Amino acid sequence: MQSLCYIRCVRRLWGPVQSSRLLKVTHMHRSSRQLQHKKVMEDNKPWALISEVGELGYIEEVMDILKQHFHIICHKDFLQNSLLHGPKIQAILMWENLPAAEPSLLRLLPSLKVLANGGVGIDHLDLPYITSLGVKVTNTPGVVSDATADIAMGLLLASARRIVEGHQMVADPNIAYIAQNLMGVEVTGSTLGIIGMGHIGCKIAQRGKGFDMKILYHNRSRRSVEDEQAVGASYRENMDDLLKESDFVMLAVNLTPETTGLISHRELSLMKPTATLVNISRGLVVDQDALVKALRSGTIRAAALDVTHPEPLPRDHPLLGLPNVLITPHVGTNTYATTRKMVQKMADNALAVLNGQSIPNEVKPK
Amino acid sequence: MEEEKAWALVSELGGDHGYLEEMADILKQHFQLVCYRELLQNPALHGPKIQVLFMWKYFPAAEPWLLRSLPSLKVVASGGVGTDHLDVPFINSLGVKVANTPGVVSDASADLAMGLLLASARKILDAHRIAVDPKTVHIPQSLMGVEVTGSTLGIVGMGEIGYKIAQRSKGFEMKILYHNRTRRSVGDEQAVGAGYCRSLDDLLRRSDFVVIVVKLTSDTTGLIGHRELSLMKPTATLVNISRGQVVDQDALVEALQSGRIRAAALDVTHPEPLPRDHPLLGLPNVLITPHIGISTYDTARAIVEKMVENALAAVKGLPLPNEVKLQ
Numbered sequence: 001m002q003s004l005c006y007i008r009c010v011r012r013l014w015g016p017v018q019s020s021r022l023l024k025v026t027h028m029h030r031s032s033r034q035l036q037h038k039k040v041m042e043d044n045k046p047w048a049l050i051s052e053v054g055e056l057g058y059i060e061e062v063m064d065i066l067k068q069h070f071h072i073i074c075h076k077d078f079l080q081n082s083l084l085h086g087p088k089i090q091a092i093l094m095w096e097n098l099p100a101a102e103p104s105l106l107r108l109l110p111s112l113k114v115l116a117n118g119g120v121g122i123d124h125l126d127l128p129y130i131t132s133l134g135v136k137v138t139n140t141p142g143v144v145s146d147a148t149a150d151i152a153m154g155l156l157l158a159s160a161r162r163i164v165e166g167h168q169m170v171a172d173p174n175i176a177y178i179a180q181n182l183m184g185v186e187v188t189g190s191t192l193g194i195i196g197m198g199h200i201g202c203k204i205a206q207r208g209k210g211f212d213m214k215i216l217y218h219n220r221s222r223r224s225v226e227d228e229q230a231v232g233a234s235y236r237e238n239m240d241d242l243l244k245e246s247d248f249v250m251l252a253v254n255l256t257p258e259t260t261g262l263i264s265h266r267e268l269s270l271m272k273p274t275a276t277l278v279n280i281s282r283g284l285v286v287d288q289d290a291l292v293k294a295l296r297s298g299t300i301r302a303a304a305l306d307v308t309h310p311e312p313l314p315r316d317h318p319l320l321g322l323p324n325v326l327i328t329p330h331v332g333t334n335t336y337a338t339t340r341k342m343v344q345k346m347a348d349n350a351l352a353v354l355n356g357q358s359i360p361n362e363v364k365p366k
Numbered sequence: 367m368e369e370e371k372a373w374a375l376v377s378e379l380g381g382d383h384g385y386l387e388e389m390a391d392i393l394k395q396h397f398q399l400v401c402y403r404e405l406l407q408n409p410a411l412h413g414p415k416i417q418v419l420f421m422w423k424y425f426p427a428a429e430p431w432l433l434r435s436l437p438s439l440k441v442v443a444s445g446g447v448g449t450d451h452l453d454v455p456f457i458n459s460l461g462v463k464v465a466n467t468p469g470v471v472s473d474a475s476a477d478l479a480m481g482l483l484l485a486s487a488r489k490i491l492d493a494h495r496i497a498v499d500p501k502t503v504h505i506p507q508s509l510m511g512v513e514v515t516g517s518t519l520g521i522v523g524m525g526e527i528g529y530k531i532a533q534r535s536k537g538f539e540m541k542i543l544y545h546n547r548t549r550r551s552v553g554d555e556q557a558v559g560a561g562y563c564r565s566l567d568d569l570l571r572r573s574d575f576v577v578i579v580v581k582l583t584s585d586t587t588g589l590i591g592h593r594e595l596s597l598m599k600p601t602a603t604l605v606n607i608s609r610g611q612v613v614d615q616d617a618l619v620e621a622l623q624s625g626r627i628r629a630a631a632l633d634v635t636h637p638e639p640l641p642r643d644h645p646l647l648g649l650p651n652v653l654i655t656p657h658i659g660i661s662t663y664d665t666a667r668a669i670v671e672k673m674v675e676n677a678l679a680a681v682k683g684l685p686l687p688n689e690v691k692l693q
Contacts, residue, residue, distance in 0.1 A: 059507050146515035150538065154488050157481030161662070164485075164494050166655030173642045178382045179423075179656040186664040188473035210537030211477065312502060320498045328493035329505045335488075337513040 046354050047071045048091040049078055051098035058095055062343040069347050075099045082108045091350040097124045114353035116346040120144050123255035127365040137363045138349035143341040148332040149203035152280045155304035156248055159276050159326050160185050188212050193246030196253030197223055204250055205231035218242045243270040255282035268294040276302045280332055283309030292318045306332050372681045373398045374418035377425035389670045396674050402426045409435050418677040424451050433460055441680035443673040447471050449690050450582035464690040465676035467669045474665040476530035479607045482631035483575055486603050486653050487514050515539050520573030523580030524550055531577055532558040545569045570597040582609035595621040603629045607659055610636030619645045633659050
């Protein structure tokens with residue numbers, strides 16, 4: 001009988017004024033009736049936990065997407081009364097690895113059904129642990145790929161052609177204007193070696209092709225002939241060969257136990273002294289101490305990194321002081337359009353879990 | 367019997383503004399060299415010998431008094447494709463040919479154009495500054511950029527360099543529009559998926575990125591002024607790799623300050639370099655590089671080789687591969 005009251009209340013709110021017959025909810029208090037109105041309007045929406053809006057959290061411009069589908073509670077507010085809020089929360093919508101999926105948090109969320117991550121990398125998540133709690137994990141593959149491939153090319157070109165140094169020379173009175181000192185290396189016709197030829201790696205290859213770059217790739221498994229031919233890519237089963245032949249080495253792998261420290265002293269010394277390392281995967285894929293050494297000694301020409309370990313680097317880290325390093329603070333997906341797509345995908349994934357529908361991007365432990 | 371090498375005038379060798387050693391070696395293979403400073407010290411000795419003037423980054427300038435002091439001069443061989451800095455009719459009137467180096471500059475210039483476009487769109491300069499700044503505590507949300515993939519690129523000037531820019535942007539699935547004095551062939555257009563805009567205004571209205579790749583002529587001076595900038599989208603970026611004077615710089619400053627356009631990325635300005643207190647240098651949404659469009663070892667080498675090729679032809683009285691003739 002109570003549900004009928006809800007429906008009638010809704011009709012009263014949205015439709016023309018009805019007769020008092022619809023208001024025959026006599027066994028309810030007026031104040032709780034008002035609460036019922038509010039609850040009816042919002043009751044369909046599940047509760048979701050986020051880190052914050054602004055600062056390290058979501059940009060304001062995407063909150064409409066989340067608020068359309070969820071009651072949103074910020075971590076700070078949640079902590080003020082975790083006993084009250086905890087049991088309501090069915091979803092964590094994780095952005096920039098926050099709020100951290102620690103046992104101390106998950107323990108407070110008995111109704112949690114899904115942890116929807118913004119971004120495709122999930123190396124920061126203890127998958128076996130989270131799923132053991134009966135919580136599904138989802139990510140956002142696909143929608144991140146274009147923006148990430150664009151940044152990869154942007155870093156490659158900026159490094160090769162010394163664009164940042166160029167601007168500094170023009171704008172900074174303390175730097176002598178000697179344009180001659182800004183000789184760079186040729187991109188057109190050079191050899192691009194892509195390590196990790198997944199969705200993002202392939203898009204980088206596509207872009208490299210437009211510059212008449214010769215494309216080599218190394219991957220756990222070889223791609224199809226069609227995929228290779230579409231971008232003119234040649235497989236290098238042995239990563240060492242790719243390192244020896246490339247003018248630009250591009251890291252586009254997942255971070256896993258196998259890829260941790262993939263590029264260290266040995267690999268850097270195999271590279272050409274005129275070569276550039278570009279990393280858009282994860283900081284831990286590269287041995288940073290080995291990289292510092294290689295850059296200082298001229299073992300390689302330069303490096304361009306969108307990712308480091310940690311992020312951000314400590315302010316006295318040697319990488320920050322090197323003239324032949326370009327670092328961006330993990331901005332691979334930082335466009336309004338891509339950010340919106342990621343948030344939409346997170347929402348879609350979370351809702352699919354909560355509605356018991358087929359989940360577009362579930363990540364399962366191996 | 368080996369002929370004695372002809373004498374050529376260069377700006378300087380080595381130092382901050384002179385030829386890099388590698389390039390100087392290419393010149394020395396075929397010519398005996400006199401530096402500008404040496405010529406000034408003893409014009410009577412050196413002047414009459416010189417048959418070639420090698421011009422690199424506008425030096426030595428082909429001033430009338432200089433040319434008149436070189437009675438045996440046969441050619442001014444300029445490095446680069448632009449010739450707006452040369453008074454070709456005047457030089458020709460002295461019986462001296464002018465040569466440039468088209469073709470070899472195109473790849474590097476197109477690469478830089480794309481580099482500037484991407485660096486501006488994705489705020490790479492700001493991002494790097496923040497990443498290395500000792501005072502950085504956390505990353506501001508203002509590092510949000512604009513999407514390049516799938517956006518609309520408007521190329522103003524679809525010559526060899528403009529076309530190569532179109533080829534590169536195709537890999538980013540950009541929608542390509544172009545404006546040119548003449549329309550390109552259907553085959554050319556289809557190869558890069560470029561749509562012709564007979565009206566420049568039309569291109570300006572529709573583009574997310576406007577790239578200027580024209581020659582500097584009396585027709586293109588001030589091509590992009592207040593009116594053109596106001597036709598552009600407020601989210602659009604202007605990229606200029608042609609010449610500083612193609613853009614009305616005061617109008618550009620105003621447009622950037624008022625948000626009439628989102629940002630600008632310039633490899634060329636007027637003058638070069640800009641005075642350190644120029645308003646363009648103070649704007650947060652401007653990226654400027656010091657005319658480094660051809661600054662790679664490979665391309666610089668190829669340019670010098672072409673300069674030599676043209677100069678040798680002139681000395682031998684043969685047709686020049688790249689003579690600049692009056693229209």
